[in-house]
Amino acid sequence: MKGAQREVTFSTDQIDAYAEASGDHNPIHRDGDFARSVGLPGVIAHGMLQMGILAAVAAEAAGGAGRLRRIYCRFAGMVEPRDTVTFAAEEAGPGKLTLTAVNQRGEPVMTKASAEYL
């Protein structure tokens, strides 16, 4: 099994689409004024949107979404609209994947990420 990789440039449209589909309407993801009022630089992407893309890349490396049995990640950095994140999955032994997500400045946005599959 080979690894998989995907580069995603985030947009407010994608963040809005995730908020609608997931039902996570925390205003830090939708309302820039609110986000700034709680000390953020502006709206940020949902951690679960980042993890969803990472899981989709892990599923590709695993040979299908139905084969994923576990995924873990630590949310280490904020992702803002226009950030470009490279999501990658690499084999780390039988049924195991090491996952990474790094932004355009080389900073990891998720750390200690891994997955297992059947």
Added chain:
Amino acid sequence: MGVEGKTYPAVTSVIDRERVAAFARAIGADPSEGVPPTFAAVYSLGATAPLLFGDPEAAVDFAKLLHADQEFEWDRHPKPGETVTSQGRVISDISRRGMRFLTFETHTTGEDGSSVCRSRALFVIRS
């Protein structure tokens, strides 16, 4: 301490086909591949976390909440149209150096009671 060990009422939800398709498109997954694994953010974590956040005894300040880490473990993935039941529980509630660390676990089962998914979320609440 805090609400450690507190179990919240079980929540039953239907895996909605249209919502699954919209979710798949939002994360760049192929909607024809079935329910994306992290749709568990909706049927498992998302179905139960509002009970924790809305619990006056838990007193979670949502504006200071960070989702610090997340794990999902699946016995199987649910199918569109399926009814699942999820129950959340606070595994630990620790305050340290002015920060509060809440570990919230949700167990999702199918209609026959068989295990579908376990979600473990670590929430950090800044003071």
